[in-house]
Amino acid sequence: MEKWIGIVGGGQLGRMLANAAHELGFKVAILEAAPGSPAGLVADREIIGRVTEEAGIHELANMSDHMTFEIESADAHTLRELTRAGFDINPSAETLEIIKDKFRQKEFLRAHDIPVADFALIESVDDAKRQAEIFGYPFLLKARFGAYDGRGNRVIRREEDIAAAFAELSSSPLYAERFVPFMKELSVVVVRGKKGEEKNYPVVETIHENNICHMVIAPAEIDGAIRTRAEEIAGRVIAHLKGVGVFAVEMFMTEDGDVVVNEIAPRVHNSGHHSIEGCETSQFENHIRAISGMPLGSTALKAPVAVMVNILGDRTGMAEPRGIEEAESLSGVHVHIYGKVETRPERKMGHITALGDTHSETIARATEARKRISI
Template structure:
């Protein structure tokens, strides 16, 4: 097991080679670390900026062994890496952060909401279902309209459907693949917020200002941060983040998506045990961004300051929108972040821009 804190020149391993892995690798390089990436594709955004790319399935024990031999600590860029892969690394003495508990909770929506409620982080009412009949009963219990989601996987609006009437529940259950689901009550929220928080190996925490988020067709379109919010609301979000981080015995950066109700109540929509799309604004709006913060945490360094330096509007560039890079680059207030993906597909996140202005 590597001695912590890791000294510059150590190697950080990343499971996953997408854009989040790429930005983590770039942040690690700034701090003097080398990076090894395990990714299924030979040509990936993170792989092209890493010291070493291991091409293989996340469950491939030979690939995992190579990663273990190369690295001093391993992290992951998304929560759907197989939990067994993380467990395999941990049982062989590899330091993995965030740990298996965070991954297990985040990979199952029922486990996630059960954990949140048990740790003082309120959510909408929910029920689980494994059969068409149970799905009908769950919607009848929660009340229609209700949101039905697959318990596992699914992101950017995938793996979920609205159920307008309990009688439709069996059909929607089948449309989602007849797999175990969670049925969630509708949240009567006024806006969607998120908070990015970090916890170090010493238990210390660092929390960023709230971001206000706007989605289109289930995909994040833009974030505005720091969000216009009274101190009481920020404090409420920070208390939620503290309970989540402590309950998970967490190390690293976490994204927590929130619903703000009319009376100022905050409900947790979901958690993501990783750096998060709604935290991209920190790259140009904070003293230390979420990617550097995550590397600091997993490497055992002290956490950096989260004070905002600018007001930021972050816009995701989807599909061919990224082809307008020349125009964006000519805007004095705009910072361009492209992910190096080869093919622009509709709805695919190709990059983002941060438009900055003084606070």
């Protein structure tokens, strides 16, 4: 009998989840506001509707054996009611409710003694000015809701930046956060199955430019004590969250060798894309395995090093991917294009994974592959 996976959201994460679900024999339905989304293009059924509204989520639930989401803006209230009504939805809607509000998420982490940067709710420009006296410059203003890929963050370097940030981020309430002068950014992707079993992917380093992820290096080049600390903290974070599936914990490694949590994603994550070619079982396959009650696969790396580079748009217009063959002519290089019709500056259009034996050589090859591609 056919079994259906329902995914709230039609972006590239949904697309890669759908591909993994197909390989395990599932049919896939997705919910997205417009037809032809990255996930819609590969799904068996596209439901057109907003991820923030009840109607489409109900329709998706009614045809799904197991349901999940690929975006934090998914309507947590509706997902919670459907869970109460007996639908199988993971990770839990309660988890989504905590995480989708970045301020509440930080309070939750602090309440569980997880190390985080100081933060404070602010309601006005004057509030922010007062907070700046406590935090000093630079500090960050962050949107509580709907932020992703750096779009909800502003680094405030002087008092004059505050009003501009308020104007630009005005669609969401804000909070302030102390700037962390980090040495590296790290991420741990963890998967939990229905029997409670947990596995984590090797700790990776993520490199952001302009607050958006450009490169992921697996495994991170860090000493054993930091690796253990990052894994331990990720484990503690996940232990407080309900539901099964993949979670990612983004962290800062500080100058004094400590680890501070930046944010949690209750879903597959950009810092796990290299796992498609680089690990025994990809994060996408393990997520589908988890939510459908199958045993989890190994998260071990298959090559000594895997490097992922995002293909970000650099102009506004119709996407015209070029140079894929030239990039893939480099050994161990795999190119993924998400099928987005329009490109925009810093929009995630695809990614490259390079596998290799050493960090420096694999980073160089991934960088060269990226240069060969234009969108």
